[in-house]
């Protein structure tokens with residue numbers, strides 16, 4: 001499936017594919033140590049990492065490897081964050097999600113709003129049945145977003161990550177899109 005034309009509108013936001021013009025704003029987010037505190041790799045150090053990642057994203061969106069959308073305010077072209085759907089297991093109608101927001105965009109409910117519409121798209125247009133997220137046990141802001149959207153804690157995965165030599169556990173969250181715990 002080619003995802004390169006996916007565009008999702010919410011009351012305040014536009015979710016759309018990354019373009020090469022996003023390199024500066026995306027680098028500013030991915031170089032921020034606070035945003036990257038619980039991420040699967042350390043903060044980026046050079047703008048070339050943003051350019052290369054966006055080139056990879058454009059290709060992956062065309063081949064359907066994953067669906068990754070930049071989050072923007074309706075009135076601004078600049079990217080404020082992203083949400084991603086990956087590890088799509090077609091037979092089981094499930095996959096994993098990830099997301100982040102620039103610090104100045106946090107605390108306004110943008111991620112809850114973006115994910116509500118993103119999940120509706122995944123459920124209604126891609127027939128997804130189950131979504132998974134694994135997060136660092138100390139990432140309380142992320143856990144709050146997931147629980148607000150109906151995700152349930154399903155378990156603790158011991159020593160799942162090793163980032164820059166630091167080993168950490170991961171909490172597994174799951175959401176069943178066909179069950180009453182999810183309502184768009």
Ligand SMILES: CC(C)(COP(=O)(O)OP(=O)(O)OC[C@H]1O[C@@H](n2cnc3c(N)ncnc32)[C@H](O)[C@@H]1OP(=O)(O)O)[C@@H](O)C(=O)NCCC(=O)NCCS
Pocket residue numbers: 034035036038039098099100101102105106107108109110111112113134135136139141142144145
């Ligand atoms: C996880 C992350 C996206 C959460 O961001 P956030 O701003 O807390 O989440 P939301 O955009 O949904 O905003 C929710 C907050 O805004 C407040 N808010 C303000 N207006 C709101 C509105 N209209 N609707 C909903 N919430 C609103 C809520 O009260 C809530 O605050 P609270 O959690 O203290 O109660 C952010 O912390 C982040 O990017 N972290 C770094 C990257 C990361 O760790 N990603 C997850 C990896 S698993």
